[in-house]
Amino acid sequence: MLQSRVLTGARTVNTVPVHDTKGKVTGLKAEIIAVGTELLMGETQDTNSSWIGSRFPEIGLEPQWVTLVGDDLMRLTDIVDRAWRRSDVVLTIGGLGPTLDDLTRDAIAKMFGEEITTDAHLAAWLEESFARRGMSPMPQQNLRQAGMIPSAITVPNPLGTAPSWWIERDGKILATMPGPPREMMNMWTTEMAPRLKERIPGQAIMSRTFKTIGLSEAAADEMVGEVYDMEGVELGVYAKPNGIYVRAIVKAPTESEALTTLISAEQKIRDALGDYIWGTDEQEPPVRVAELLKARNYKLAIMESCTGGMLGSAITDINGSSDYFVGGGITYTAESKIAAGVPAEVIEEFGVYSEETAAAMASAACRTYGADCGVSVTGIASADDDTAPDGSVLKAGTVFIGVAHPDGVDVQQYRFPSRRALVRNRAVTAALLQLAQAIK
């Protein structure tokens, strides 16, 4: 069984959603202050603000400002003060460590004109957690992390030694969050997001992200055009390395009304984008492939050309991938494809960029490694068009992906935006999705 389908893709033109003023759902003004000289100096890339900012709308907050500030009490106090005056919700990230450089607590205390005192309960908890890790007695300076002010209550941080402060005053909220991304994400998901959502008055907010492949941003934007006009739905279209994402955020007075609107929006989006959608929300292709392979007890082998190892890298990025991934070949030349078991006459007759070669690569991968499934990638990641043996032109960005599985071999042809990094990234996503589709 040899199937073929051509999906189109075009160059991404604009990262700002075209209709971003229509159907606007506005929320409470929120801002983020990310603390640390290393962020300003570019030694550490601040990814926390971006991560939280993308989650604000789902709970009804509108991101207004993100400020990166160094470990400097004057500047830190200045921005905390300004943020408190101009926004409804202020979140600080970082600067909660035990050293004298960690000044977030001091700046907030100074701004409110309050004194920091050591909280006995917190101190005891800190002593205990140090003892549990065999680090007793606790270094004296860690007592700084047990400091509190009268306006704040404590939010525990099970993954670190820096608890958060939660302050509600004058109808506003200020909260501190730890800087290490793992601690910050856990704190947001388990504590901050639920607490904030509870306090957003009289409305329910729901969101869903639809992940697509094979569409340009402009095409996706046009296809979902009708949804932009829906009452109470805010729609965004974003270009990500592994394809175009469409996110719908719904806001309504009650949960059931929000759900009704979201279901109706989802139906319209699914009708419009059809098979281009490969997943929703937090779904990622390597994880989906892992689930399916493990459920069927299938072993996987690969043979990749233009992706040059990226497909293998994505698969083995998952902890425990050795349960189902046996190995593969990076066959970057025609000779290496032949050495890996692709018949020379197939390459000669149809060329390295062809359905037939992709199919032969996938089958050879299965055979060589004794696997149940084989995935192959061959295509043009360079910026130049190529010519097939039959004289036809193969456009830059053309990629053939083959999947060999117990019931046969499927091949699909894709055309991605012809920039090296994009071709390679999208081909990896497409290969994983095509595999998932084949064994589902």
Add this chain to the structure above:
Amino acid sequence: MLQSRVLTGARTVNTVPVHDTKGKVTGLKAEIIAVGTELLMGETQDTNSSWIGSRFPEIGLEPQWVTLVGDDLMRLTDIVDRAWRRSDVVLTIGGLGPTLDDLTRDAIAKMFGEEITTDAHLAAWLEESFARRGMSPMPQQNLRQAGMIPSAITVPNPLGTAPSWWIERDGKILATMPGPPREMMNMWTTEMAPRLKERIPGQAIMSRTFKTIGLSEAAADEMVGEVYDMEGVELGVYAKPNGIYVRAIVKAPTESEALTTLISAEQKIRDALGDYIWGTDEQEPPVRVAELLKARNYKLAIMESCTGGMLGSAITDINGSSDYFVGGGITYTAESKIAAGVPAEVIEEFGVYSEETAAAMASAACRTYGADCGVSVTGIASADDDTAPDGSVLKAGTVFIGVAHPDGVDVQQYRFPSRRALVRNRAVTAALLQLAQAIK
């Protein structure tokens, strides 16, 4: 020839340089305003600010603030105004496009109380560049990009349609930069950095970054301790995915004094870090490997296990890698190593994580693909220790890297911080460096 050397590595403990207050070189206060609602919403990660921030100290600027702000005239004008009052140098990034959403020019004009008028020369240049790309007549809205105010002069942007504004007033500088990273980096390197450097009064600044592998941040920091005390030298130690970087920034009244100090600092750093240094400044291992292989007309093949495709991915990330890279195997299981030509008895006797298996893998890669050089990686990326066939314990993070070349096979053993992503990233760097060393 089978060589072996054990390099140690330890868990990174702290991203803030320990001695960051000693030998401080202070500069003019500078700040960055990154413009775009997509940055606040987390749809696009702002990497520009981090890139520029890391380059500020080299020209004598001290990064004070980074603010991300949406496409909103009021908020944008507010932050431009505040930045102009509190800093010596203000750089805006983004918001220079042709649409009504692109408000950086408008905010600056409003702040200075000046009127934007269309610059005839700029308009002609824009018309021309559209005509050259076969897009004539130019869309009317692109004329916005030819707008100027009396206080500003134009800095051309050869990679895009958005020229920059350069404003010098009251002893201060404000400049706009385009948002697309490629355009921004080019603008910084060719225009902004030289112009700014020229205007920093009475001092010469030089910097050099030393890139190491096999050291923990704490160890590197301790080893260069003596350099912290040097007059006029600012030292920073940073953990990056491919190893620890040590950066020295030197500031002196004249170029020759700066150079003398930098040479003396470099000597001390090289004495302290020795062979742990693998490169300086912008050097990257895949590029170095490409140069060496091309110069010797060598073909390269690989066989990688725990890196699962990342080594191939790093090699093929370079445009033109098909000139020297033939292919490789991702041999994730013992069986797949044997299928790829590693003698079963070697694995049985010494185990998959051993010098002998690494050497056999590198040789087999050469043989299978008819290459001149072969590189192999085998090691423990999971968090659990392993046991060798002889009963000895292999610590998590242990990696063996083999390089087969025309004169023999070299193997080295490494021990990286035992976090999956770090082990994999550092192993790729180490493999490329070991290859470069072998064929140099």
